[in-house]
Amino acid sequence: MTTLTPDAHAAAPTAGAGRTGRPARPVRLRRAYSVDRPRRSITLTVLTAIVLVYSLIPLVWLLINASKTQADLFSSFGLWFGDDFALGSNIVDTLTYDDGIFVRWLGNTLLYVVVGAGGATALAVLGGYGLAKFQFPGKKAVFATVIGAVAVPGTALAVPTFLMFSQMGLTNTPWAVIIPSLISPFGLYLMWTFAAEAIPTELMEAARVDGASEARTFAQISLPLLAPGIVTVLLFTMVATWNNYFLPLIMLKDPDWYPLTLGLNAWNAQAATAGGQAIFNLVITGAVLTILPLVVAFLFLQRYWQSGLAAGSVKE
Amino acid sequence: METCTEVAHGDVNIASDTRECSVTQAVAPPAISVPVRRVRARSWSGWAFVGPFMAVFALVFLAPIVYSIYLSLFRKQLVGGNSFVGIENYQRALEDAQFWSALGRVAVFLVVQVPIMLGIALLVALAIDSGRLYGRNFFRISIFLPYAVPAVVASLMWGFMYGTRFGLVGNINDAFGVSIPNPLSPDLVLAAIGNIVTWEFVGYNMLIFYSALRVIPTSLYEAAQIDGAGQWRVIRAIKLPAIRGALVIATIFSIIGSFQLFNEPSILQNLAPNAITTYFTPNLYAYSLSFSGQQYNYSATIAIIMGVITMIVAYVVQLRGMRKEA
Numbered sequence: 137m138t139t140l141t142p143d144a145h146a147a148a149p150t151a152g153a154g155r156t157g158r159p160a161r162p163v164r165l166r167r168a169y170s171v172d173r174p175r176r177s178i179t180l181t182v183l184t185a186i187v188l189v190y191s192l193i194p195l196v197w198l199l200i201n202a203s204k205t206q207a208d209l210f211s212s213f214g215l216w217f218g219d220d221f222a223l224g225s226n227i228v229d230t231l232t233y234d235d236g237i238f239v240r241w242l243g244n245t246l247l248y249v250v251v252g253a254g255g256a257t258a259l260a261v262l263g264g265y266g267l268a269k270f271q272f273p274g275k276k277a278v279f280a281t282v283i284g285a286v287a288v289p290g291t292a293l294a295v296p297t298f299l300m301f302s303q304m305g306l307t308n309t310p311w312a313v314i315i316p317s318l319i320s321p322f323g324l325y326l327m328w329t330f331a332a333e334a335i336p337t338e339l340m341e342a343a344r345v346d347g348a349s350e351a352r353t354f355a356q357i358s359l360p361l362l363a364p365g366i367v368t369v370l371l372f373t374m375v376a377t378w379n380n381y382f383l384p385l386i387m388l389k390d391p392d393w394y395p396l397t398l399g400l401n402a403w404n405a406q407a408a409t410a411g412g413q414a415i416f417n418l419v420i421t422g423a424v425l426t427i428l429p430l431v432v433a434f435l436f437l438q439r440y441w442q443s444g445l446a447a448g449s450v451k452e
Numbered sequence: 453m454e455t456c457t458e459v460a461h462g463d464v465n466i467a468s469d470t471r472e473c474s475v476t477q478a479v480a481p482p483a484i485s486v487p488v489r490r491v492r493a494r495s496w497s498g499w500a501f502v503g504p505f506m507a508v509f510a511l512v513f514l515a516p517i518v519y520s521i522y523l524s525l526f527r528k529q530l531v532g533g534n535s536f537v538g539i540e541n542y543q544r545a546l547e548d549a550q551f552w553s554a555l556g557r558v559a560v561f562l563v564v565q566v567p568i569m570l571g572i573a574l575l576v577a578l579a580i581d582s583g584r585l586y587g588r589n590f591f592r593i594s595i596f597l598p599y600a601v602p603a604v605v606a607s608l609m610w611g612f613m614y615g616t617r618f619g620l621v622g623n624i625n626d627a628f629g630v631s632i633p634n635p636l637s638p639d640l641v642l643a644a645i646g647n648i649v650t651w652e653f654v655g656y657n658m659l660i661f662y663s664a665l666r667v668i669p670t671s672l673y674e675a676a677q678i679d680g681a682g683q684w685r686v687i688r689a690i691k692l693p694a695i696r697g698a699l700v701i702a703t704i705f706s707i708i709g710s711f712q713l714f715n716e717p718s719i720l721q722n723l724a725p726n727a728i729t730t731y732f733t734p735n736l737y738a739y740s741l742s743f744s745g746q747q748y749n750y751s752a753t754i755a756i757i758m759g760v761i762t763m764i765v766a767y768v769v770q771l772r773g774m775r776k777e778a
Contacts (some may be wrong), residue, residue: 174582181586187654191595191654192594194598194651198609213627262504263502263506266499266501267501270497270501271498272495273495273496275502281514293516293520295739295752297512318508319508319513378602379601386743397603397604400605419608420608423609426602426605430600434596
């Protein structure tokens with residue numbers, strides 16, 4: 137790297153800035169655009185902004201419409217506010233409607249996320265570490281089984297799972313939602329590749345030579361190195377559990393055990409049934425409240441996550 | 453020495469293992485003195501870590517698969533309970549026009565939606581990775597954000613926006629005096645669902661590609677610069693080959709997702725009951741069969757057929773992806 141520096145900087149504008157590079161520029165400017173810091177492009181920014189707008193417009197729509205009354209929803213323009221700013225009363229109505237069932241659903245969702253996603257992350261971290269750092273009999277079979285099973289439509293397996301669980305008396309209990317959430321093949325895959333990269337085998341060897349047990353090597357040497365990967369897996373399993381719809385849909389009959397996703401859909405369906413009260417404003421406000429914790433958690437975890445990504449890109 | 457052969461022999465990532473092996477040799481000679489007994493003991497200790505995952509995996513993945521194969525070979529009769537019917541359920545599925553129409557629908561969805569979604573995701577990942585955007589962290593976070601939105605909320609939200617009553621489509625029609633066709637009409641509903649799924653997963657796939665791009669050593673770009681390679685050439689010759697693994701994985705996950713399509717059509721059913729039939733996708737069909745029709749055996753058969761088809765398609769994609777790599 138050091139020996140290359142002069143050449144790399146001289147060539148930087150050509151490749152870093154593409155066809156528009158001007159090799160004849162003063163030295164000071166040439167240094168400003170390196171491989172790591174290429175010249176910014178307005179055109180590219182604008183083009184990418186199209187995707188950005190596409191991603192954000194529906195969320196903006198949702199936020200704006202969460203501030204409307206049921207009447208305004210139908211009478212006002214979608215991307216601007218209605219006559220009354222009813223966000224506050226909508227939130228209160230959402231939380232208190234039907235004896236505060238929404239709060240109950242929120243609690244259920246939290247339970248499923250903490251136990252389901254937490255357990256899934258723990259299993260994936262252990263499993264991924266074992267697959268990446270150990271040779272053991274049957275490892276190839278484990279690999280083949282997990283990869284093969286991932287290709288089987290999980291949602292299509294729901295019917296036999298439902299029948300199995302119903303014979304075990306687990307349906308209509310939180311366990312029916314939690315137990316299947318404990319397996320995240322994608323989390324296992326992420327952890328596997330991450331552990332293979334992040335933990336130097338010689339470090340584990342050194343710990344073993346010093347007489348550390350495998351459990352201790354894992355807890356004290358490997359676990360800290362895996363932290364960025366764990367956060368990533370936790371994020372994905374959290375999103376998966378929080379957003380889970382199909383599994384609770386077939387497993388749960390009792391609305392008291394519904395997660396938020398199922399509850400919102402029930403509210404939406406209520407309008408379609410004969411004599412049902414249309415509560416679209418509550419559906420929309422409830423939707424905002426449903427995605428808010430996840431967005432906040434995601435933005436919060438992003439800080440750790442960025443450091444994880446940065447750590448990965450240091451290797452040269 | 454034993455550790456070396458132990459680590460190196462026969463595994464998926466031989467390349468990295470052998471590299472680790474040589475490093476171990478060079479850096480940590482004490483490893484040689486590790487007694488043989490200890491090495492052999494360690495060879496089983498991997499199970500201590502993989503075991504818990506595999507135990508739960510067996511319960512929630514393998515057992516249902518076995519059970520549904522069992523179910524698919526039987527038929528419940530009003531008189532006499534379960535009777536073994538062999539492949540009769542499978543024969544019935546092959547002649548089932550509703551099943552074929554559902555399969556055809558997700559096949560169209562797969563062929564059209566997945567390339568569009570992955571293409572956009574790849575372009576955005578390359579744009580962000582190029583470092584040439586203003587505010588690239590904002591781009592990365594914002595475009596990923598829809599992934600955090602539950603399918604239920606995404607479907608309800610888009611469903612409302614599609615609406616001609618109080619949705620954006622209705623607004624636009626009123627404001628400009630045009631008549632955009634109703635996205636929730638039978639002709640357009642598949643495209644409408646494709647849009648929802650694209651919206652949900654563009655950022656997710658973008659992030660998979662972006663993470664793969666980040667670990668490409670900068671020295672490769674520097675070398676390319678010295679050779680006078682332009683941006684497109686760097687993308688074609690360095691970036692795309694380097695993230696081939698991520699591309700294959702994302703494609704396989706998207707294929708599986710398409711074949712499993714359920715949430716979005718199921719939720720939109722309330723808003724568009726005429727456009728979305730009970731056999732709109734194979735999964736929806738399997739669901740309706742068992743939970744409205746109580747036809748558990750036939751439903752399990754549909755699930756297995758879909759599983760086999762998904763596995764074959766995913767396997768072919770994986771083979772093709774890997775062959776190009778060689």
